Amino acid sequence: MKKPTQKDESDQPNRLPLDLGEKAVEVLIAVPLPQTFTYHWPFEHAPRFGQRVVVPWGRQKRIGLVHGTCAAVVTSAGVDAYSLKPVEQVLDDGSLLDGAWRQLIEFAARYYHHPLGLIALEALPKALRVLNARGEEPVMVTKAQAHADKRLQARQTPARGARTSADHDPTQADPAPPPVLTLEQQAAVQACSVAAGFTPLLLYGVTGSGKTEVYLHAVEERLTRGEQVLVLLPEINLTPAAQALYETRLAPYRVVVLHSNLPELQRTKHWFEAATGAADVLIATRLGVLTPMPRLGLVIVDEEHDPSYKQQDGMRYQARDLALMLGKQRGVPVVLGSATPSLETWQKAEGGQYKRLTLTQRAVTGASLPRVELINTANFPAKEGLSEPAMQALVSTFEAGKQSIVFLNRRGYSPQLVCGGCGWVSNCEHCTAHMVWHKSERNLRCHHCGAAQRVPVQCPCCGNQDLTGFGRGTQRIEETLAGLLPKATVLRIDADSTRNKGQMEALLDEAHSGRADVLVGTQMIAKGHDFANVNLVLALNVDASLFSHAYRAPERLFAQLMQVAGRAGRRGGEATMLVQTRYPQHPLFEALKAHDYERFASHEMQARREARMPPFSYQATIRADHRTLGNCLAFLKTARELGDPLIQPDEPVYLCDPVPLTVVRVGGIERAQMLIESESRPALHRFLSAWLPLLYEHAGSVRWFLEVDPVEL
Numbered sequence: 001m002k003k004p005t006q007k008d009e010s011d012q013p014n015r016l017p018l019d020l021g022e023k024a025v026e027v028l029i030a031v032p033l034p035q036t037f038t039y040h041w042p043f044e045h046a047p048r049f050g051q052r053v054v055v056p057w058g059r060q061k062r063i064g065l066v067h068g069t070c071a072a073v074v075t076s077a078g079v080d081a082y083s084l085k086p087v088e089q090v091l092d093d094g095s096l097l098d099g100a101w102r103q104l105i106e107f108a109a110r111y112y113h114h115p116l117g118l119i120a121l122e123a124l125p126k127a128l129r130v131l132n133a134r135g136e137e138p139v140m141v142t143k144a145q146a147h148a149d150k151r152l153q154a155r156q157t158p159a160r161g162a163r164t165s166a167d168h169d170p171t172q173a174d175p176a177p178p179p180v181l182t183l184e185q186q187a188a189v190q191a192c193s194v195a196a197g198f199t200p201l202l203l204y205g206v207t208g209s210g211k212t213e214v215y216l217h218a219v220e221e222r223l224t225r226g227e228q229v230l231v232l233l234p235e236i237n238l239t240p241a242a243q244a245l246y247e248t249r250l251a252p253y254r255v256v257v258l259h260s261n262l263p264e265l266q267r268t269k270h271w272f273e274a275a276t277g278a279a280d281v282l283i284a285t286r287l288g289v290l291t292p293m294p295r296l297g298l299v300i301v302d303e304e305h306d307p308s309y310k311q312q313d314g315m316r317y318q319a320r321d322l323a324l325m326l327g328k329q330r331g332v333p334v335v336l337g338s339a340t341p342s343l344e345t346w347q348k349a350e351g352g353q354y355k356r357l358t359l360t361q362r363a364v365t366g367a368s369l370p371r372v373e374l375i376n377t378a379n380f381p382a383k384e385g386l387s388e389p390a391m392q393a394l395v396s397t398f399e400a401g402k403q404s405i406v407f408l409n410r411r412g413y414s415p416q417l418v419c420g421g422c423g424w425v426s427n428c429e430h431c432t433a434h435m436v437w438h439k440s441e442r443n444l445r446c447h448h449c450g451a452a453q454r455v456p457v458q459c460p461c462c463g464n465q466d467l468t469g470f471g472r473g474t475q476r477i478e479e480t481l482a483g484l485l486p487k488a489t490v491l492r493i494d495a496d497s498t499r500n501k502g503q504m505e506a507l508l509d510e511a512h513s514g515r516a517d518v519l520v521g522t523q524m525i526a527k528g529h530d531f532a533n534v535n536l537v538l539a540l541n542v543d544a545s546l547f548s549h550a551y552r553a554p555e556r557l558f559a560q561l562m563q564v565a566g567r568a569g570r571r572g573g574e575a576t577m578l579v580q581t582r583y584p585q586h587p588l589f590e591a592l593k594a595h596d597y598e599r600f601a602s603h604e605m606q607a608r609r610e611a612r613m614p615p616f617s618y619q620a621t622i623r624a625d626h627r628t629l630g631n632c633l634a635f636l637k638t639a640r641e642l643g644d645p646l647i648q649p650d651e652p653v654y655l656c657d658p659v660p661l662t663v664v665r666v667g668g669i670e671r672a673q674m675l676i677e678s679e680s681r682p683a684l685h686r687f688l689s690a691w692l693p694l695l696y697e698h699a700g701s702v703r704w705f706l707e708v709d710p711v712e713l
């Protein structure tokens, strides 16, 4: 098809004489600019918000979303209406993107000061927002839509019969009957059921206290009212077990999942099912919070404290916070669940803004939290990473037929390869970081830029063949464990071992089945999983976090250790957690030994209050990226000069000194940032709104972005 050009009426047979005020539309396009774009609307029928359209963009075509009509068609350049390019095609008859969805993305754009077009389009599955190589809408969209329509029809015909017989697998054994709720669980379920309108609830329950059971009952109760439920989980690896459980327990209601590892067609199908109301429950990772759900009645955020809810590129949003806003806008309850709530959430629960529901006991009769013991590595030095008491515990746990978890938050074999002769170290060429030795994959890899190379056989500097790994990661511990327990099945579960399709499911299956004796892994295995047979947890390499400069490090370490401890002893029996450390007297460990989250939280809260850190202040950062650090810092300095005069005396906002990031160079790009703080959230946002437009004009070749509520400084 010949592309229409400006003022070329012949290409547009349907084009009507332009009627100002009705025949132009504002379109959202996924570009890093804060505005909408005006196009001529050459069609008879009226445009609707959220309809997808194909529009010319430079020499290309793009999918955009109708955002509104324009009353007066004068573009910023002052060009008259006739010079507007026309919308080429309308892809949707109606729109699934309703007013509620619009409210949420508009809030996100305001709050995160991020271009609305980027947020709106990136919230959609790729097939819905990107044209294929021929410039057409991918066929899978029609397929996915038809699939959802069929589901929707099936759902409407026999009121509750969303399931087709094809879904029933007769080989599947009948599931175990659901447990009888404890009194604490009953009270929590009751509180969720009576909650009407927007109600934030904190389900604060120790690990293994049966929070999932509370969710299941609360969800089912909403489903019987004909409502949909959104369940957010922090990590993809928690979705298979959750999906299986929800499907079995809630049949015949339709449960779908959304996360970034799903094949595109499936993701598109599930999105349509949620958006049309064909699906009843949506289980999703953070991206799911921006899915339209017309019958939404309840939102659950499991492990609400988890840092994975924070998106670390593009729009750097916090999905838990957006989930709360979603609940507020839709007028529905939001349940935040955790054994170790974030300090932000805990502060609100203490202040009474969130209703707290507490589960103090493990749910399974006879199951208690593990005994925590510290191994002082000054007295029991580690050989190949493991101290004598740790090795003994691993051996006796294996001999008793129980499983162990070895938790180490560092993947690879060794964090660096070094030369014994000249002191050469495997540095990354592109980053201020070491290349990590991955023995299993036989290469050196940079965890920052992804660069990989073969392991050198001799030192690239002096030719010495004596190259050794310095420090240890999960692969090396796996090797040590295989030597220590030659008869045991040792499984490593980390981002490397679960990279290929199906690997994650297979490994988790082995772990849950009890066939594996020892699980070595990163935070991937440390939370959420309901392992039945784990009796011993060993935590390695925790000391670096004890003295980190990052102010959130203690909170994160404490939560991680409490969570991983929580994987042990879930079905009763004596269970133990061992922590190897040089600093057994550290106060964080006192609270850990007592499983006392509240003690830790009040101590940490006090420290934050004194230091005027979040949640007692509000922060944002401006990041600047460029090939030379000087340019980054110069831009931030200019930004600060532009910002200073905007600060209102009655609304103090502090602009800190621009500083290079700790890992200053990644992929050949230098990075610097500036912190902006205020004790008033509205003051911070008023300042940002006035300031950011100026930055667009002064950035030059420096790439910059804003992050609101940053978690890593």
Ligand SMILES: Nc1ncnc2c1ncn2[C@@H]1O[C@H](COP(=O)(O)OP(=O)(O)OP(=O)(O)O)[C@@H](O)[C@H]1O
Pocket (backbone or CB within 6 Å): 179, 180, 181, 182, 185, 205, 206, 207, 208, 209, 210, 211, 212, 213, 338, 339, 363, 364, 365, 527, 528, 529, 530, 566, 567, 570
């Ligand atoms: N009332 C109950 N009686 C007996 N067993 C129960 C009861 N409620 C839950 N359980 C069982 O207790 C185990 C732990 O429950 P669940 O996984 O929900 O804990 P959780 O609170 O989510 O823990 P975590 O914070 O560690 O993820 C599960 O195997 C579950 O089936």
Ligand SMILES: [Zn+2]
Pocket (backbone or CB within 6 Å): 428, 429, 430, 431, 433, 446, 447, 448, 449, 450, 451, 666, 667
């Ligand atoms: Zn690198």
